[in-house]
Amino acid sequence: MGLGGIYEGWGEIVTVAIMAVALGMDAFSLGVGIGMKGIRLLHVLQLSLLIAFFHVLMPLLGLFTGSYVGHLLGQVTTFAAGGLLVLLGGHMVFNSFREGDGASRQMDHRTGWGMLLIALSVSVDSFSVGVSLGMFVSNIVLTVLAFGACGGFMAITGLLLGRRVSRGLGDYGEALGGAILLAFGLLFIF
Numbered sequence: 001m002g003l004g005g006i007y008e009g010w011g012e013i014v015t016v017a018i019m020a021v022a023l024g025m026d027a028f029s030l031g032v033g034i035g036m037k038g039i040r041l042l043h044v045l046q047l048s049l050l051i052a053f054f055h056v057l058m059p060l061l062g063l064f065t066g067s068y069v070g071h072l073l074g075q076v077t078t079f080a081a082g083g084l085l086v087l088l089g090g091h092m093v094f095n096s097f098r099e100g101d102g103a104s105r106q107m108d109h110r111t112g113w114g115m116l117l118i119a120l121s122v123s124v125d126s127f128s129v130g131v132s133l134g135m136f137v138s139n140i141v142l143t144v145l146a147f148g149a150c151g152g153f154m155a156i157t158g159l160l161l162g163r164r165v166s167r168g169l170g171d172y173g174e175a176l177g178g179a180i181l182l183a184f185g186l187l188f189i190f
Contacts (some may be wrong), residue, residue, distance in 0.1 A: 019129060020146045024154035026122040026184070027051050031155045033180040034109050034118070035162020037092060044159045047115050052152025054123035056144045062130025063140065079189055086185035092178025123151070 034047070108114040126147060 016143050016146055020150035021154075023055065023123075023126045023129060023147060024150040026125065027055070027151045027155035028158035029184050030118065030122050030181060031158025031160075032162040032165075033089070033092070033178065033184075035159040036165055036176055036180075037109070037162075037178075039109060039159060039163055043110055043115075044156060044163070047109065047118065048152045048156040048159065050115050050119040051122060051155040052148040054119045055126055055151030056148035058123045058126040059130030059144045059147055060140075062127040065127075065130075083185065083189065086182055086189070089178045089180070089182030089185055092181065093175050094178075097175065122155075126151075 031048075035044075039047075109118055129147075130144075
């Protein structure tokens with residue numbers, strides 16, 4: 001292996017690391033918003049593991065779907081991720097100003113469906129990234145495992161950070177967390 005092969009290998013590692021961090025930032029920002037709403041440690045672990053799983057599964061699905069379909073759906077997945085974050089953020093803001101216990105539990109992070117929707121919303125953009133992985137990445141397994149580890153680590157970091165901050169915010173934590181999610185969703189869309 002010559003000097004060019006060494007640089008090529010490091011270039012691939014750096015590219016994959018940057019892509020993993022970029023995809024993990026969604027999970028981090030979502031985690032901060034949800035953590036500010038209030039979350040138990042068990043749910044932090046469950047949600048982080050589910051996000052890590054989807055950060056492995058979605059790039060693999062994208063890889064197997066093919067370049068044509070990935071090109072066709074690339075922009076749609078970004079809009080879908082943004083739309084889900086806008087819905088979740090809006091729901092959180094709305095519920096923070098609602099009185100009583102009759103709040104809807106459709107996007108509740110404590111339920112299985114809520115966790116599934118949240119994990120999917122931050123992982124759906126990795127589908128389009130997965131489609132392009134086959135063009136230059138030689139070690140697919142290591143790449144998707146790096147995506148999963150980074151997504152899970154950044155999710156747990158965001159959830160714990162948001163959880164800590166929420167203790168000082170009182171009733172406004174859910175509204176602020178929802179506003180953060182709403183802002184990130186709008187950034188995805190526009």
